Amino acid sequence: MDAQSYHPVSPGVGTEENFLSLDDILLSHQRHPVRTECAFPRLGFLDRSSDSEDLPEGTKMELPLWLSKGLYERKRRVLSVELPKVYKEGWRTVFTADPNVVNLHKMGPYYYGLGSQMLHFDSPENPDIAQTLLQTFIGRFRRVMDSSQNAYNEDTSTLVERLDCLEKALFRSGQSGLNGFQSWEKGRASQLTASSLVINYRKRKMADVQA
Amino acid sequence: MDPSEVEFLAEKELVKIVPNFSLDKIYLIGGDLGPFNPGLPVDVPLWLALNFKQRQKCRIIPPDWMDVEKLEEIRELEKREEAFTPVPSPYYMELTKLLLNHASDNIPKADEIRTLVKDIWDTRIAKLRLSADSFISQQEAHAKLDNLTLLEINTIREFLLNSLNCMFKLRSNLQAGSSGRTFTDY
Amino acid sequence: MSEAAFDDSEINQEDDSQEDVMTPAELIAKLEEAWLNEKFSPELQENKSEVVECVMEQLTHMESNLQRVKKGDTKASIHRMEVDRIRFVLTSYLRSRLQKIEKFFPHVLEREKSRADGEPSLLSPEEFAFAKEYYDNTEAYLKAVALKRMPPNLQSIDMLKAVPEPCLDSFVFLRVKEKQENILIEPETDDQREYVVDLEEGSQHLMRYRTIAPLISNGAVKLI
Numbered sequence: 001m002d003a004q005s006y007h008p009v010s011p012g013v014g015t016e017e018n019f020l021s022l023d024d025i026l027l028s029h030q031r032h033p034v035r036t037e038c039a040f041p042r043l044g045f046l047d048r049s050s051d052s053e054d055l056p057e058g059t060k061m062e063l064p065l066w067l068s069k070g071l072y073e074r075k076r077r078v079l080s081v082e083l084p085k086v087y088k089e090g091w092r093t094v095f096t097a098d099p100n101v102v103n104l105h106k107m108g109p110y111y112y113g114l115g116s117q118m119l120h121f122d123s124p125e126n127p128d129i130a131q132t133l134l135q136t137f138i139g140r141f142r143r144v145m146d147s148s149q150n151a152y153n154e155d156t157s158t159l160v161e162r163l164d165c166l167e168k169a170l171f172r173s174g175q176s177g178l179n180g181f182q183s184w185e186k187g188r189a190s191q192l193t194a195s196s197l198v199i200n201y202r203k204r205k206m207a208d209v210q211a
Numbered sequence: 212m213d214p215s216e217v218e219f220l221a222e223k224e225l226v227k228i229v230p231n232f233s234l235d236k237i238y239l240i241g242g243d244l245g246p247f248n249p250g251l252p253v254d255v256p257l258w259l260a261l262n263f264k265q266r267q268k269c270r271i272i273p274p275d276w277m278d279v280e281k282l283e284e285i286r287e288l289e290k291r292e293e294a295f296t297p298v299p300s301p302y303y304m305e306l307t308k309l310l311l312n313h314a315s316d317n318i319p320k321a322d323e324i325r326t327l328v329k330d331i332w333d334t335r336i337a338k339l340r341l342s343a344d345s346f347i348s349q350q351e352a353h354a355k356l357d358n359l360t361l362l363e364i365n366t367i368r369e370f371l372l373n374s375l376n377c378m379f380k381l382r383s384n385l386q387a388g389s390s391g392r393t394f395t396d397y
Numbered sequence: 398m399s400e401a402a403f404d405d406s407e408i409n410q411e412d413d414s415q416e417d418v419m420t421p422a423e424l425i426a427k428l429e430e431a432w433l434n435e436k437f438s439p440e441l442q443e444n445k446s447e448v449v450e451c452v453m454e455q456l457t458h459m460e461s462n463l464q465r466v467k468k469g470d471t472k473a474s475i476h477r478m479e480v481d482r483i484r485f486v487l488t489s490y491l492r493s494r495l496q497k498i499e500k501f502f503p504h505v506l507e508r509e510k511s512r513a514d515g516e517p518s519l520l521s522p523e524e525f526a527f528a529k530e531y532y533d534n535t536e537a538y539l540k541a542v543a544l545k546r547m548p549p550n551l552q553s554i555d556m557l558k559a560v561p562e563p564c565l566d567s568f569v570f571l572r573v574k575e576k577q578e579n580i581l582i583e584p585e586t587d588d589q590r591e592y593v594v595d596l597e598e599g600s601q602h603l604m605r606y607r608t609i610a611p612l613i614s615n616g617a618v619k620l621i
Contacts, residue, residue, distance in 0.1 A: 009560075012561065013376070013381070014381060015383075015384060016380070018561045019558065019559040020559055112381060116380075116381065116384050130381075130384040134384070137377065137378060138347055138378065141347045141374060142348075145374075148370065149370070170373055173369040173370045174369075174370035176369065177365070177366050177368065177369055177370055180214050180365075180366075181362075181366045184213075184214035184215060187312060212437075216489075220429075222482075234472065235472075237475055237476070239475070239476065240459060240483060241421070241422050241425050241479060241483075242422045258482065262475075262478065352582045352583060352584065352585045352604065353603070353604045354603040354604075355600060356602060357599075357601050359601060361621055371568075372567060372568055372569075375567070375568045376564060376566075382586070
């Protein structure tokens with residue numbers, strides 16, 4: 001029964017991020033390659049390979065997403081962002097051919113999340129990236145559904161090891177539907193489960209009385 | 212929703228019992244029941260029927276459809292048809308489970324019935340997954356799902372709705388990619 | 398046990414929607430529908446304080462009658478079982494509302510703030526107090542554990558932005574109670590076109606919550 005008192009905030013998915021979602025916080029720490037297009041005074045510490053105080057124009061380095069999003073400006077070219085290779089055309093072709101062969105955990109594990117976030121940076125490839133993300137999700141849906149709805153009481157680690165984080169969360173919700181039904185059918189959840197809440201209610205009331 | 216909550220709803224379905232005691236009419240909040248006379252069939256909600264049964268105060272008459280021949284027909288139809296066929300009760304699975312677990316001595320050929328109902332269930336769940344997959348891959352906006360029961364919907368609800376949400380957000384990327392969007396700033 | 402005690406088969410219900418008399422059975426059916434609608438809808442539904450109050454009245458009345466009955470009375474035990482079942486639905490209903498309030502508290506309060514005079518409130522007075530307290534506690538907690546250690550310009554947090562809004566574009570399963578014609582279905586992709594569907598009485602559908610949200614509050618459809 002759904003009596004949890006803590007509900008974690010789910011990731012925003014797409015271009016939005018949820019401020020209090022742990023997944024989105026981890027996602028924002030994903031690093032990707034950038035190149036500075038102007039000098040950034042006093043930000044030299046960002047480039048660990050140099051010890052100058054300023055960050056000169058033309059520096060190539062990797063930045064976490066939260067920082068690159070913060071420094072990036074749409075109007076003025078101060079930072080150019082290179083796409084991680086999994087979103088580049090070569091990989092997009094692979095996804096179009098058969099999205100199921102790709103190990104998205106290895107290539108991600110925030111394949112959809114990071115891909116959507118990359119759309120914040122202007123690029124002529126953006127429409128193609130967005131399209132590939134959507135089609136990959138649709139193309140892999142059947143497999144995620146079947147594996148999550150068929151695997152009862154078995155080790156699921158091999159089933160999820162190739163899934164992206166988002167797919168893994170879906171897999172888990174499929175599993176919870178299946179497990180809920182199976183244990184109901186076996187009678188584990190049967191017989192006045194309803195009253196367990198009433199019992200808790202009475203317990204609480206008793207505790208109030210005793211307090 | 213938890214399956215036990217669906218079962219809770221199923222327990223409101225009326226079943227016929229043959230009591231072995233007498234009792235006047237009872238005026239429950241949800242409606243009147245009885246009077247109860249030994250040997251005279253009377254309709255009561257399943258939760259009460261099961262309670263009487265456990266206290267050996269009645270015999271439960273299984274619903275008409277809980278019958279091997281009828282269920283075989285339903286099973287064949289379900290396998291033949293592409294769409295979901297009408298079910299004998301919106302709570303056929305829950306009623307079968309509850310009655311077979313608690314009153315199997317009142318139900319002829321209980322084991323066969325259990326297998327048949329499970330077959331029907333499996334066929335329908337397979338169809339449900341097929342429709343879910345096509346709903347997603349065609350990116351449909353509306354589906355008619357007549358004859359689907361609450362317990363069936365429940366097995367796939369969270370998974371399907373979460374997936375549709377993800378898909379919706381990934382689709383809104385298509386617009387976001389082109390237009391100049393601002394960053395969310397907290 | 399006196400039969401008369403259980404014989405008040407009708408209660409009067411003064412409702413704006415011209416429902417003059419509702420039987421207790423209808424009242425319970427209303428509660429169950431509100432319960433399922435609340436469980437399955439992505440956003441908080443209008444509060445049903447009047448239903449909750451009437452059900453509470455029924456339960457209290459029945460329970461006080463039951464106290465006068467000696468132990469072991471068959472009828473009384475049946476009444477008790479029924480009371481427990483109704484209480485379960487009632488508490489589960491109220492709990493699912495509280496869960497949603499916890500999940501969307503800034504938005505729930507915002508909607509309450511911008512509510513026009515005369516428009517019915519989403520929250521019952523108790524729920525409103527709960528939401529406000531939850532807001533204050535969350536804010537105080539975040540301040541205590543983190544924000545007060547931040548530089549002064551970063552010490553505030555916009556709860557409306559930080560807490561995700563309910564997603565009205567979620568899909569829901571529903572059953573039609575009263576036939577509806579010409580419901581507009583928006584296209585999902587660029588190469589689809591919008592179309593209209595008729596929702597026949599008794600039929601079941603999977604569609605976006607946003608499309609049918611008004612039909613839930615007027616009782617034409619119910620979520621399943």
